[in-house]
Amino acid sequence: MFLIPCPWCGEREESEFSYGHEAHIVRPEDPEKLSDAEWANYLFMRTNPKGPHLERWVHTAGCRRWFNVARNTHTNEILAVYLMGEKPPKNLAKEPVKGAKS
Amino acid sequence: MIDTYRLRSPLAHLGLDARARAEADISGTGVIISERPQAGLINIRGDVSDARFVTAIEKSIKLSPPTVPNTVVGKPSTTRLMWLAPDEWMVITRPSGAERALKALQKNLKIADLHSSVTDTTEARTCIRVSGPRAREVISKGCSIDLHPSAFGPGQCAQTVVSRVGVMLAQTANSKTHQPTYELYPLRSFATYLWNWLEDASAEYGVKVE
Numbered sequence: 001m002f003l004i005p006c007p008w009c010g011e012r013e014e015s016e017f018s019y020g021h022e023a024h025i026v027r028p029e030d031p032e033k034l035s036d037a038e039w040a041n042y043l044f045m046r047t048n049p050k051g052p053h054l055e056r057w058v059h060t061a062g063c064r065r066w067f068n069v070a071r072n073t074h075t076n077e078i079l080a081v082y083l084m085g086e087k088p089p090k091n092l093a094k095e096p097v098k099g100a101k102s
Numbered sequence: 103m104i105d106t107y108r109l110r111s112p113l114a115h116l117g118l119d120a121r122a123r124a125e126a127d128i129s130g131t132g133v134i135i136s137e138r139p140q141a142g143l144i145n146i147r148g149d150v151s152d153a154r155f156v157t158a159i160e161k162s163i164k165l166s167p168p169t170v171p172n173t174v175v176g177k178p179s180t181t182r183l184m185w186l187a188p189d190e191w192m193v194i195t196r197p198s199g200a201e202r203a204l205k206a207l208q209k210n211l212k213i214a215d216l217h218s219s220v221t222d223t224t225e226a227r228t229c230i231r232v233s234g235p236r237a238r239e240v241i242s243k244g245c246s247i248d249l250h251p252s253a254f255g256p257g258q259c260a261q262t263v264v265s266r267v268g269v270m271l272a273q274t275a276n277s278k279t280h281q282p283t284y285e286l287y288p289l290r291s292f293a294t295y296l297w298n299w300l301e302d303a304s305a306e307y308g309v310k311v312e
């Protein structure tokens with residue numbers, strides 16, 4: 001169990017959230033033009049790193065908003081939290097954890 | 103003949119009125135729980151940065167939607183407006199005030215011609231009130247929010263889980279005892295489970311029904 005800082009509600013227990021998998025995966029503009037292998041790559045293949053990972057979470061039991069989280073998959077340390085549509089912060093290993101908006 | 107529609111509490115089968123009469127002496131009790139008369143619960147959504155949206159709400163219920171997350175404005179004795187999300191609020195009215203608030207909101211938001219919504223969710227949830235000197239301990243057994251009065255006081259609210267049941271949670275100070283009083287709004291199908299859990303969690307402090 002770890003705490004996730006919701007950009008709106010602040011730190012809440014992980015069990016209040018749902019995981020939405022890797023972030024920033026862009027849907028191909030013309031799926032019909034892709035080969036099966038390319039489509040499968042879009043659908044199924046993920047980076048699955050041991051370390052910093054950009055992913056989406058939703059505050060299911062709270063404000064029900066989606067947002068992005070940079071999380072170290074090895075330590076569960078939350079490196080950054082940023083809104084949908086925002087770019088991921090650079091230098092994630094050094095990035096301090098952003099608190100909730102007040 | 104058509105039967106008239108009657109609102110029925112999801113806890114009606116527990117016979118709480120009879121228990122409240124039998125347990126009228128609450129002195130020395132650690133926890134007092136009660137089901138509140140059905141409040142009006144009206145969900146509104148819209149863009150709070152649009153002044154027309156705010157004005158339409160103010161005109162309807164004389165409250166502005168709070169923009170600070172997890173805060174609630176207004177008085178429990180009249181109407182309250184609770185933050186649910188950056189574009190979503192819950193109007194909580196007295197039992198008798200739901201229809202008027204709903205009609206006013208629908209009318210004024212329609213006049214404003216905005217991309218917004220007003221939804222009457224009154225019967226989706228009931229309200230269980232937990233008070234008494236040990237109320238905070240009881241809820242803390244099943245809730246990870248810091249409920250200390252310095253962190254969660256009157257005017258603050260949260261959507262969270264209490265013993266795995268999703269609730270809207272608000273704190274109103276008892277005007278006589280100054281002790282925190284918690285309002286839990288579970289979906290009605292979870293009300294019996296939550297009530298039983300609260301009674302069980304309160305048993306060690308002494309619990310009575312009000």
Ligand SMILES: [Zn+2]
Nearest residue numbers: 006009059063
């Ligand atoms: Zn949240």
